[in-house]
Amino acid sequence: MHRSKSAVALLAVIFLVKAGYVIHQRQTRPTTTTTSSTTTSTPPSSTSTSLFTTTTLLSGTMASAVVATPTHTGPLDGKTVVLDPGHNGANWSHPSIINQLVPDGRGQKACDTTGTATNDNYSEAIFSFTLAQRVREILLANGATVVLTRGNNASVGPCVNTRAEIGNSAHADVALSLHGDGGSSSGHGFAVLVPARSTTNGAVVATSLQFGQTLVNSFQSVMPVSSYLGVQGVQLRSDLAGLNLTRIPKVLIECGNMRNVGDAGLMMDGAWQNRAAQQIAQAITIFLTGG
Numbered sequence: 591m592h593r594s595k596s597a598v599a600l601l602a603v604i605f606l607v608k609a610g611y612v613i614h615q616r617q618t619r620p621t622t623t624t625t626s627s628t629t630t631s632t633p634p635s636s637t638s639t640s641l642f643t644t645t646t647l648l649s650g651t652m653a654s655a656v657v658a659t660p661t662h663t664g665p666l667d668g669k670t671v672v673l674d675p676g677h678n679g680a681n682w683s684h685p686s687i688i689n690q691l692v693p694d695g696r697g698q699k700a701c702d703t704t705g706t707a708t709n710d711n712y713s714e715a716i717f718s719f720t721l722a723q724r725v726r727e728i729l730l731a732n733g734a735t736v737v738l739t740r741g742n743n744a745s746v747g748p749c750v751n752t753r754a755e756i757g758n759s760a761h762a763d764v765a766l767s768l769h770g771d772g773g774s775s776s777g778h779g780f781a782v783l784v785p786a787r788s789t790t791n792g793a794v795v796a797t798s799l800q801f802g803q804t805l806v807n808s809f810q811s812v813m814p815v816s817s818y819l820g821v822q823g824v825q826l827r828s829d830l831a832g833l834n835l836t837r838i839p840k841v842l843i844e845c846g847n848m849r850n851v852g853d854a855g856l857m858m859d860g861a862w863q864n865r866a867a868q869q870i871a872q873a874i875t876i877f878l879t880g881g
């Protein structure tokens with residue numbers, strides 16, 4: 591589990607390519623394109639996807655995973671983290687793709703869904719993708735190799751089972767799915783969804799719960815625990831393919847309720863997103879390093 595960074599990255603690429611994904615390494619490390627004194631906590635906006643070339647898979651629109659190598663050494667040297675931003679920006683216009691049934695670890699379910707949005711039509715897909723980029727920048731600066739399950743917000747999917755397989759194939763140390771909930775507008779707060787035991791994930795149920803509780807502890811400094819999901823911010827789930835099919839420690843965070851005006855105001859705010867990313871990165875670091 592303590593392979594070198596380069597070996598881990600190489601393995602990730604090899605496995606994903608073998609699995610049929612076309613991977614594009616970062617063409618440019620972000621810090622090499624900026625002046626050295628302007629290292630900032632503000633990550634690239636969604637336009638930063640220009641750092642990656644996109645690819646075409648199923649029906650010419652399916653997203654592919656992207657692997658980014660560390661920008662600095664740090665406490666996460668040698669670690670690989672999978673960030674899985676939920677949904678995708680073009681899911682809504684490709685129902686025939688996202689409605690196809692895929693294995694979910696207990697039966698079958700739809701490849702993906704469109705996700706929710708705020709009253710201002712700020713979509714869960716762009717929220718999760720933006721937040722993932724902010725978290726990635728922090729992790730890269732702390733030595734981690736980071737795999738995003740989708741490299742842009744303008745395509746479709748990948749399917750939920752593929753999102754799990756990306757993490758498994760990369761032999762990542764931990765994986766986190768990023769979402770926003772679409773609950774009743776009166777409900778507010780965040781929840782971390784942790785895997786119930788399946789035929790696949792048995793070896794990582796306990797460590798996933800440990801990671802989930804670490805994430806709750808960190809994230810509640812930027813958002814209260816949910817008033818309607820789970821108990822003290824944690825909910826055990828057996829219906830999510832990404833958790834049923836994982837072989838690495840993995841949880842899903844609903845960062846807030848996008849249908850709640852108060853939560854939505856935070857989730858649309860770049861400064862809050864930066865604070866949220868810091869807390870997520872902190873939780874990942876604590877989980878992977880023991881503090």
Ligand SMILES: [Zn+2]
Nearest residue numbers: 676705769770
């Ligand atoms: Zn979602």
